[in-house]
């Protein structure tokens with residue numbers, strides 16, 4: 282393999298180094314391109330071919346359907362680790378030992394309260410407000426109550442900011458749901474595990490003891506692990522570019538939540554359930570919706586299908602599909618939506634339109650079926666995605682700042698009007 286790429290422009294040749302990653306991916310380092318060529322840049326809408334950074338956090342191979350966090354396979358992590366272990370792994374680079382994990386959780390618990398004035402902000406929202414908009418606002422509002430920005434050169438300050446947001450974010454998630462349901466805004470209990478505490482804050486009725494259901498705890502723990510990071514996706518890139526201006530961690534996370542909300546990204550898990558409901562209401566006519574998805578004149582897309590990187594089965598979708606069947610079975614829930622989803626998936630995987638475009642079910646296709654079986658409202662599905670993605674966003678933000686990456690500022694190709702003199706209004 283040559284160690285350089287050569288570009289020829291107007292008879293001039295320019296060499297650019299080839300860089301190879303630890304998984305033998307090869308990239309052309311074009312850091313000097315504009316300088317050496319007198320202003321030539323590249324253009325790549327959606328960055329389909331452009332790497333924004335070097336990263337050591339998550340590796341995925343879209344052709345082979347491989348996903349690893351810090352070298353560990355998603356299959357093993359989903360099976361053998363818990364969410365807090367995976368959060369620690371993503372953020373600090375290694376799986377924690379017992380003492381490290383206990384200290385991590387204990388430090389997180391110390392921050393598992395929010396200023397009571399947050400409730401006043403929450404009260405200002407109408408019940409009809411979408412939980413993602415509420416969550417993005419509350420996350421940004423945390424800055425008002427924790428104003429000191431993170432000195433990333435201080436390990437202690439960085440660590441404190443991390444355990445602070447890991448402690449407070451689940452409260453914002455739970456209270457966002459409770460607000461919509463008109464339920465009181467309570468705390469959980471410091472005697473509970475991280476995921477148990479989240480479930481108690483979300484579901485405890487004021488007049489009853491909340492009884493933990495291990496099926497729900499395991500299902501949520503696994504879903505959060507599967508959503509924890511995914512290299513340079515839209516919302517993570519948003520978190521990184523926001524932080525690259527040295528904006529604070531909380532507001533960078535708030536920007537990521539906003540990006541995740543979109544139905545082409547994290548919002549797809551809600552859109553999938555709504556689509557499956559529509560198909561069910563329409564008599565389960567999956568063929569009609571397959572035809573709509575293939576009809577270029579129809580804006581309808583098969584939500585939960587396709588992926589920018591995976592051109593094979595999303596490994597997370599495989600795991601979630603099995604988990605959905607187990608959870609519904611364990612809960613004794615018969616949900617016709619799951620059968621419609623499986624039918625749609627089987628049809629699409631045989632249909633040339635989807636096969637030729639390598640469109641497979643992604644992480645969002647089955648996740649909502651589990652959330653619904655757990656009693657989570659459909660508008661909260663993307664909030665649950667954000668809860669899972671939080672450690673990945675933190676890890677990526679931390680990596681970007683610790684590596685002292687430059688402020689993100691892409692170039693463009695201008696295709697507008699060339700110079701023209703001002704025209705007085707009387708001449709227009």
Ligand code: SDX
Nearest residue numbers: 511514545546547549574582583584585586587588589638
């Ligand atoms: C997530 O990036 C990540 O890692 C994201 C994520 C993460 O963990 O962070 O994995 C989470 O966002 C998963 C994706 C959730 N979104 C959806 O399920 C929405 C439906 N899917 C799409 O809209 C689409 O597949 C994207 C947005 C996911 C990917 O879009 P791309 O890579 O820009 O591909 P494209 O839009 O250029 O599509 C290529 C072709 C087009 O047809 P042609 O123009 O070649 O004829 O495939 C078609 C598209 O029309 N196509 C679909 C389709 N997805 C792509 N046609 C019907 N239904 C679909 N779902």
